[in-house]
Amino acid sequence: MTSAVEETLVLIKPDGVARSLTGEILRRLEAKGYSLVDLRMLQADRDLLAQHYAEHEGKPFYEPLVEFMESGPIVAIRLAGNRVIEGFRSLAGATDPTTAAPGTIRGDLARDWGLKVQQNLVHGSDSPESAQRELALWFG
Template identity: 75%
Template structure:
């Protein structure tokens, strides 16, 4: 089995709420390796590329607005099946519905705003992991 890499983002809500350490702790406690890490406020251009699959959807504009509203922490994480494994750690997209025990389920909620503020992003396939790591760790 070959080692895999994924892109994880601690989104602006996670950074603003002081949950970066808790989220990194969960990644490491699961046994994945943090291979690289950077904090930045992402440009709209970078985010539009990152979320290109969602262009045209009603939440696209609010999503770009939210994601550029403050610093994020970008993480290159490594481990066997880390792509699937981190998605499982993160929980389902809607933090209200996300299972307890997951990052979104334990730490997230509905804040009544235009976009689901759900603390983290994780690549969803080997193809998107490769593409997204290229964008955030160019």
Template identity: 80%
Template sequence: MSAEETLILVKPDGVARGLTGEILRRVESKGYRLVDIRLVTADRSLLAEHYAEHEGKPFFEPLLEFMSSGPIVAIRAEGNRVIEGFRALAGATDPTVALPGTIRGDLGRDWGLKVQQNLVHGSDSSLSAERELKLWFS
């Protein structure tokens, strides 16, 4: 089978808590290849384009505010079924119910804020991965 690529983001909360290395370790331990890594301070236009499908929703502005609150580590990862595999590795969006053994289940928690700070993002489909990788690695 041919390898696919995905975008993984270590969000500002993960970077601020010093979890980037642990997250990268888990990605590599799963057998995925890190193709490119960048430390990025994302501006509003990049974030608005990345999260365009959420525009108009009540959490859109708090999400952009959170994602622009500090550095983000953008990762281009490659591997067989890496999109599906990383999303399983990341765990449920809500860290409170994310299973132990997942990134969010082991390292995340609900901080009671306006927007869920859940450490990582992973593309949800091959179409999303293609679009998101162009945004973050143009």
């Protein structure tokens, strides 16, 4: 039985853009068989980021995270495929680049820079509900 095609939000964070890894990350998404439905590069403002990270407001990492995400351009991707939400999160690897497995985006391309916030290259929605909310924020 095949599952229905899902859509998810993938963000290439400012560190991925600054390190010229956008092409490599997109290559991995396409090699996995996912479809790039929409793609845009933008400088996210505080309002967009506050809405995106609303669930983390008040946590110690919230302000450094928002400041990091404001620090440079972001590539936002509407990605589609069977079980794409789960599949992308597996492809991305563990949140902490130090423990991310080889073969994953974070395991192969990210590292811990010893900064206040983890610069781990990518974000992916964690559930169908998050994907719907986040896609509406980033793509209207």
